[in-house]
Amino acid sequence: MRREKLAYLQIHPKDNVLVALRDLAEGTAISFAGQEFVLREKVKAKHKFTIAAMPKDEPVYMYGVLVGKLNYALDAGALISTENLRHAADDFHLGTRKLEWDKPDVSAFVGKTFNGFHRSNGTVGTANHWLVIPLVFCENRNVLTLKKALEEKLGYQVASKDYTNEVDTLIQKYQAGASVDDLLQIDLSNSAEGKQKSKLFPNVDGVKFLNHDMGCGGTRMDSDALCGLLAGYVTHPNVAGATILSLGCQHAQASILRDEIAKRDPNFDKPLYVFEQQLEGTEQELMHKAIKATFAGLAQANQQERKPATLDKLCIGLECGGSDGFSGISANPALGFLSDILVTLGGSVILAEFPELCGVEQELSDRCIDEDTAQKFMSLMQVYNAKAEADGSGFYMNPSPGNIRDGLITDAIKSAGAAKKGGTSPVTAVVDYPELANAPGLNLLCTPGNDVESTTAEVAAGATIVLFTTGLGTPTGNPITPVVKLSTNTPVYERMPDIIDINCGTIIDGEETIEEAAHRILDYVIRVASGEEQPKAVQLGQDDFIPWRRGVSL
Template sequence: MTRFRIMTKNMFLQIDTHDNLIVALQPLAKGNRLRVGRHAIELIDDIPEKHKFALKDLDQGDLAVMYGVIVGRAKRPIRCGELITTDNLDHATTEYRETHEPYQWQAPLPYPESSTQFMGIRRPDGKVGTANYWIFVPLVFCSNQELNELKKVLPPALGYGSTSRYAHFTEELVKQIKTKGAPVDPVISLDSFDPQPEPLFPQVDGLRFLTHHMGCGSTPDEAEELVELLANYITHPNTAGATVVSLGCQKAEVKALQAAIVRRDPAATKPVFYYDRQSWAEPVDMLEAIIRQTLISLHQANELSRREPVPVSELVIGVECGGSDGFSGISANPVIGRAMDHLVGKGGSVILAEFPELCGVENEIVSRCAEPELGSRFLELMKSYRKRVQAVGFDFDQNPSPGNIRDGLITDAMKSAGAAKKGGTSPVVDVFDYPGHASKRGLNLLCTPGGDVESTTALAGAGANLIIFSTGLGTPTGNPIVPVLKVSSNSDMARRLEYMIDLDTGPIISGKKSLDKLGAELEKLCVETASGSYRAKAVRLNQEDFIPWKRGMSL
């Protein structure tokens, strides 16, 4: 397992002693002479912060190594001290290996003053929520219009209308146009309005509307996957109840959803109401019925929902990254991984997803699988996913975005080696495909795309009651029902996008804080968020992103 530390005022980092690529922790000028271990290096290029340079000469075809694993292959000769770019390095990885030896792991000692409980919402089925939402679910895109109408009226009327600040701001500008002919007053500011009125039902955190563009015109498999995902959201411990709206003739049928819910909740512990538009003569009648039932249900949910002390082991944390940079794999992701090891050590659960961003670290993951069949299942999911990608003329190596590359993640293997650090070092206890659900305590692997919203949508569906999301460039992604905590890899971005970031791990890079210090801070933040005493920035920003993974063809 790769171990590393960054000393104060270091200008560069060799993550693993086997690495022949070195990370610049600050801009390094051409001509600088550096010593890395026994290697004396003169830089032959300017090396931007977060980027890599060669520790030694590499011939064409030689393998590039970071984190102790292969992350690329030289496209041409690369000189010692040369900047690594897409012009001189191609994606390359180690071949899959299915051998399995027992994985030895020791849970870390708890942090000083580490919490053993949080204030959660215990549901009748025994699950524990970290939030309390009523959700509105369309079974098909044809029903989005009804949900949009409900969203216009219900949240503002019930005190959940946090976007009212923009309405007030617009109203003031309109008044100026009417009275003065133009909006001329520069004093008007969004800060002068209170965006959070007191809700009518304070024990309910809000209403969520899961609009999407699926449910019909697709393969049967895709309709089934949508139904399974929606059933996961309806039975999620962060959901108080649900209103399901359908057209009536869609491929994602009501009876299929009801059967999926019964499989998850045989005792029917959660209220779910169904409305079929084709059964109503007028849509206004259906919407009025929904509004009446919603208020009755919210009153009941408000009376029944109370937070109580529960063990930290009830946390199920999904880990995600997006807008990653060259520091993500040496600051934010290792901090998340350290905190997740502590959670697993206390009996909690972690879900690691984004399979295209595990490309290149397959052998390390297989070696951590608690049972040999888990390693085989993981490799089979990776292979089948890759075949689907290759069938349309692409491959995993095209995963990095222009922003990733610009900030130092030159190959997918390089990006993956850092992304995998979010999962910590504990054994893998289960591996399952989308839209599956985590059922075992410990580290779980869920097959999802690398796309931020598709993956966070799947993580919440898999049972995560909290999501931790690392970012180096800044991304606002949230989820309708699960708090998403943003962890920055660098302090510059954390300062610039303070409104978006919940925890800054940039002090790792500067050497001002240790991995354990920030891991303890993250653990504390998770407990506060799960207890409802801290509101994640994504929640404050109303980032309610929901995109089911569309794997099938439209028909």
């Protein structure tokens, strides 16, 4: 049912600015809360303007929290910009527990199931992958050699997405005498597409090869964290087993990886093959053993089949990237409502990106189930920000040029909207990178705001589906966990249909409520978790994997 599309919005009763929901011309008459004034200048959609005259240093509130202070006085109807607003956020402290919340109506989802892969430790995967992982960057070439040998032959190469057919077209035109200008005008949209080979192992979704640039030469803290991260992938519900390539002399030893695996799954029983090049000798000997082990492992993994599981077995990672001024009022609160539904059903959700929780620390710490959990969250935030400040790049520098251009002009504004993904339920666990964060309820996981680093970490922490909101568009994916992309506005959904799965601009357009959007998203998640739908990132083979170096990354 279509509803009236508003021109501007006050997000929270405490807010002293309004958000433009469409482009508003200079001189536009604004009527709000009994006041009448006109806009002093053009205000683009997603940006904010004042609702009353405000003196210099006046606090600016959005989402009911402090998001900045004015550099100079403004009249009513003035555009808020980086020139007149500076970052500011409230301090936080250990407060009283605020654990009461309004549980959503979940009757539409009670009894629903998804078809997943049941593991011996009680977890359920939404996919079934085999991993090939280097313990150190020295083994990247060998991993790529395995990929070249296995991927296409087994039917796991992404069809028609390498653009070799387009290059063939250009070669033919060039050899036929096309000029430089002619080449630039050639239409490549009709180039022939390659055919996808059928999978030899139909119950295995993919063989995934996780290259990285770590494992030695850095700090021991980084190499230990890498082993923890990789252990999270090996033990992940979406993984059937793994082939590990080690050089032998690096910091990230196979013994450390095995210890980290045992921490996460003491009764680990998946097939795990570890090969050390310095012991095997020649590359050929290493490759022969790795190929045989991987092939045998795939044959074993292929014996597993999807079976029904209740929705409490889902673990949803919440992520945003390329955010805009609509993120906090459309896609993010829709995910927040979905989060509350899943928590009510007994499932798990992960809210990460700690630099994008700056300014909402008090609310989140008050929602922690006990004081120890609240104290851990506050300590992680303080230590992380202090490290960033020491290196000359505090949380206040988090917004990107794209964020700023589309209305997120301070980190506190960005954070207040980003936190909406976490809904309103109590925080049941606070977890430091790279540990598991799959306890029932809302988990807070310390990660950077960097899209790929954070998504990589959420998956290692247990996320079996990642819901990723974007206002500007981003192709981010993950090797083993489906990443569902949700647009905050309709134009980006229509402009980038090859990477966006779901449009939440319908909320801005007045076509559905936040609750209705959340129900639609969860229905889609169930289909993805059952293998009935493939998100665009999976279709494109968008296998992004970047471990976090524990230094500063915002």
